[in-house]
Amino acid sequence: MTDEFVGRCRSIVGAPWVLADAPAMAPYLTDWRGRFTGRARAVLLPADTQEVAQLVAACAAARVPIVPQGGRTGLVLGSVPDASGEAVVLSLRRMNRILEVDPTNRTILVQAGAILQEIQDAASNAGLLFPLSLAAEGSCTIGGNLSTNAGGTAVLRYGNTRELCLGLEVVTPRGEVWDGLRALRKDNTGYALRELFVGAEGTLGIITAAVLKLYPQPKASTTALVAMDSPARALSLLSLMQDVCGPSLTAYELMSDFCLRLVAHHFPHLPRPFAATHAQYALLEVSSSESEEHAIRLLESGIEAALEGGLAIDAVVAMSTAQSGGLWQVREHISLAQAAAGKNIKHDVSLPISRIADFIATTDARLAEAFPGCQVVCFGHLGDGNLHYNVAPMEGVAHEAFLANQEAINRIVHDSVVAFDGSISAEHGIGALKVDDLKRYKDPVELNMMRAIKAALDPLGIMNPGKIL
Amino acid sequence: MTDEFVGRCRSIVGAPWVLADAPAMAPYLTDWRGRFTGRARAVLLPADTQEVAQLVAACAAARVPIVPQGGRTGLVLGSVPDASGEAVVLSLRRMNRILEVDPTNRTILVQAGAILQEIQDAASNAGLLFPLSLAAEGSCTIGGNLSTNAGGTAVLRYGNTRELCLGLEVVTPRGEVWDGLRALRKDNTGYALRELFVGAEGTLGIITAAVLKLYPQPKASTTALVAMDSPARALSLLSLMQDVCGPSLTAYELMSDFCLRLVAHHFPHLPRPFAATHAQYALLEVSSSESEEHAIRLLESGIEAALEGGLAIDAVVAMSTAQSGGLWQVREHISLAQAAAGKNIKHDVSLPISRIADFIATTDARLAEAFPGCQVVCFGHLGDGNLHYNVAPMEGVAHEAFLANQEAINRIVHDSVVAFDGSISAEHGIGALKVDDLKRYKDPVELNMMRAIKAALDPLGIMNPGKIL
Structure with a gap:
């Protein structure tokens, strides 16, 4: 499809960096687990923050929705477009540079498209540690990690991605550039905008760069x-x-x-x-x-x-x-063994640590009552109160057939999570996959505040529509 | 003053808990350092969250501004009303209970008016540590600590108050209660509202309770x-x-x-x-x-x-x-010795740690040029990049007379802070005292986003007007 809008995008980033034919776009449209393939008007590959800002301004002018995309390793369909074909995918993958390591301040400045593993390596080369670590680290980008507030295996000691971030650069839904690239441990000058963009899954703006904390390497x-x-x-x-x-x-x-x-x-x-x-x-x-x-x-x-x-x-x-x-x-x-055994019904939940034993006993019993013989694969980051509480079929039942029970099983598990004051998404986010769950379980006062903030910062509703809210 | 609105407040909290005559209100109207005394229509002392919510709804209906107040130990005039006499002070001091310690989850649930030292003691009695510690800990309340994202002496290891908070209960500017009292280390279900209320200095709603993290006590x-x-x-x-x-x-x-x-x-x-x-x-x-x-x-x-x-x-x-x-x-x-020596011009700034030596040399030189012989009292939490960079008069000059240079000296120091990519308020906040500085130094894109969020969550503009923005 060649239209005036796509032409405008080409004039901003150069023709090779606007993909509009199906084969070229294909790798950007399917989610990591291969469960969903969306459609897009074009895939945009800007080279720097100014190009991102100009593209967003062009999208705002033409009312074209934008799906920001990093390494596309998310598990809740947050970084792929819907089936309408109206949105553009804006991939940050060309903006993948490590810009600066400051060994005395123990910080690193990176572009949003930088691969997590390359950031770990850059820190290591400076004799320091960037502690964020997760299975997809060879492919995922820091912009995606920040936008989903990724967890991983080092949360007990170092916190979630949120706690590792000191500053952000963000292109707002109007196409302005917010330079919040502060490298400060303390800064009490107004509202916590940095915190708001972290975990917003690209629905409030596009993170284009970040200042991250580094730590001494353990011996x-x-x-x-x-x-x-x-x-x-x-x-x-x-x-x-x-x-x-x-x-x-x-x-x-x-x-x-x-x-x-x-x-x-x-x-x-x-x-x-x-x-x-x-x-x-x-x-x-x-x-x-x-x-x-x-x-x-x-x-x-x-x-x-x-x-x-x-x-x-x-x-x-x-x-x-x-x-x-x-x-x-x-x-x-464990995850690989599960995959080898066949598909199962996954949950990424968190609980107050003191209630985990009761949660497991209660939820196991409820599932056994509703689906006698079903098998619970329960493991996770106990130190963070985070369980991957997955459900596989009873002996002799085909895994594919068992997936028909997904909604009923989700309901049992998530009802139980909420009864034990837990969260239905500990580290994966909401994306498009859990939007209905969020509506069901979230306090309406909280949902209304979220909607008010979304409307205030993205009044045209062009940023990653259909995600979270 | 007895008016219909005050009568309505009395019907909510009981007559003894609405103060409207000058002598009774006086202790609530002057800031900690005694630099400013405001006026108020009444001082409201609710007993619980429901009363707070009803009072806020009454204020919203009558368009009466609200100044939330904790221990009144802030240093930037954030918790006292202005001189207009239009606002009510809403003091949380009756809501001062420690509600629950969960030793396994390592959390404590407290009302917003709980005194910091009493929270430290409750943690200690359970064999655990609540690490927040600062000079005013015998008087300040956790609601104020959260609303100003207080720092103190334990930030290097445990972070600011923000990092110590897992959940909040907030009365919104409409008088609704948001129950965000989650006790979870991981929760990625939407926008970081908790983070937004922390450090908002009471301009977006009133924090009424919180879940805080506890730690093992060092031996x-x-x-x-x-x-x-x-x-x-x-x-x-x-x-x-x-x-x-x-x-x-x-x-x-x-x-x-x-x-x-x-x-x-x-x-x-x-x-x-x-x-x-x-x-x-x-x-x-x-x-x-x-x-x-x-x-x-x-x-x-x-x-x-x-x-x-x-x-x-x-x-x-x-x-x-x-x-x-x-x-x-x-x-x-050091602070007491300064006070004994006479008044001086104080700054609470932060910098990238790697730039502190250059900042001190440059700023010392600029001050020496503009005010030959002036004395810099520079100390602070170097591990957090936070300096208390105070300026006292040259030998033989009266301290009171020297205060006439406050504006010129603030300008030299804060211009230098900004030139070195620092913050003009590291741990004290903006309050009413630094509103003009914030306007001068803050990126307009950031200020506009802050104003949009304020308008979205507090459309009537009744929450702590004149503070921050």
Whole structure:
């Protein structure tokens, strides 16, 4: 399709950077898990912030909706266009530079299209740590991480992406550039606009650059796997380890026995740390700014207390980086083992940590009543109160057929989450996938404030329409 | 004044809790430093959130402006009414209860009028730490701390008040109650409204309750005072200590020689750690989740490296809690020594840490040129990039007379702050005092977004008018 609007976009970014034919656009239109393919009027690939601003102004003038896109690794359809074909996709992938590392201020300035792993590497090359880490880090962009307030495996110690961001540059829905690229630990000069754009999933403007916090690299980390007989024990062990290790406890992941059996079945080459079977396992990581011996000593002293106090049944402490890596691989292969077993019904929920054991018991029971024999694959970042609570079919039922129960199962799980004061989206966001859930569960006072803010900042409603609200 | 509106308020909260005569209202109308006294139509003292909501609805109906008030310890006139006498003061001081401590989730639920020190005590009684700590902690309320995003002495390790808050209850400018009292570490379900109310200084609604994060109590802390010959060396020492101590470095405060001499002059009973005179001093605190020996060992190993590398000239490491306390007293008496010396011109600024040495040199030189002989009292939370950069008169000039230069000196200091990419309000906020400065220095794109949000959430403009915007 060649129209006047597309011509205007070409005059801004140059003809090669406006894709308007189907084969060229295709890679930008399908979501990461391959569940949905939308349509677009064009795909725009600006080279810098000024081009983004001019494109947005052109879209505003022509009332063309804009879907901002980073690495397209989101799990809730937040970065792909709908089926109408009215929107343009604005991809930040050409704006992928690391602009500056400031080792004394411990900050890094990056463009929004920078790949997470390249930011980690740039920090590492400066002898520092950018702690955000998640499965898609080789593909996802920091603009997407910020727009979805991504979580990952380092939240317990370093917080979500929100807590790692000091400053932003944003192109507003009018096509203005807001230079909020501050590199300050303290700044109380008005409303928290930075916080508002983080997690807004591109519905309030387009993040084009960011200043991020860096940390000293720990000298060493070590890992243990601890066997316990219940989620309640896992919660007690978490408290104990936090008291013993303080900020040195950098990860605390929960896995049920079913998760470990699934991994063992599909990936038999991975370590099987225990001969006996136990109900629950916790993967613990302790990092030290001093030495490997210090990390091991801290970890062992916590685990010894847990074994003596009867909290833990058995434990394996990694004695090398290779052993640590092996234990992490078990954790990281749960999702892959699930995928190998067939499709299942996924939930990304969070709860007050103190209510997790009751949540699991109650929700397991409700599901067993409604779908006798269904299998719960429950694991997650227990230290953050974040569970991936997934449901697979009963023995002998085809996975595809079981997906017909998705809505009923979502309702059972999310009703239970809300009853236990939890969140129906811990780290993945709302996107297009959970818009109806948000309407169902969110306090109307809160929804109305969100709508008022959306209308105030994006009065034409052109920024990522149909997402979140 | 008895009018229909005041009668309506009495019917909501009971007659004793609406103050309308001058002597009863007086304690609510003057700011903490005694620089300004406003007027009010009445002072309202609700007992609970429902009463707050009904009062706000009554104010909205009658178009009466509302000044929310906590402990009234703010430094920028944010919590006192203007001189018009049109507004009511709505004090949260009766809503001062600690509602619940959840030791497993490591959270505490409090009403907005709870005194900071009482929250610290409640955490401590549960064997946990609420880390927010600042000079006014015996009087200030958590609602005020949240509304101003207070800083204090624990920011380096635990962040600002923003980072310590998980959930809020807010009465909106329409008199609705938003129940956002979530106790979750992860929640990506829409816009960051919590973040927006934190630091909004009561201009978007009234915080009535909050869920706050608690931490394990460190087993021990220890302190050192290190002498150096320049701010640049103090920055290098900060990097070194962060690398050696990681998250165990819990405070890093800078003081110039002039500050120490001022304290020694006005408080001769306090410790004078060094016989010789040095240009700059850093007060370091290291906390350990293990033992006092561990804290001392970490601190000493960092300081030894600094002495060997020529970064530091001399150092005193506290060998007891009493010695630590003595060193902190020197730091905490700088403001008192200044007050004893007479009024001076204060600035609460922040900068990228890497630019602080250049900022100090440049600003000192500009002031010396404009006001030869004037004395800079520069100290602050260097680890957060936050300086209290105050200016006192030259020898022989009366302090009161020198205040006539306030505007010119503010301009020199704040122009320099902005030139070095800093903030004109690091931890105190804008209030009524810095509204003109904000207009002068803030990006118009940012100011316009702030105004749009204010108009969207408070269309009648009744919440704390004249503050921030």
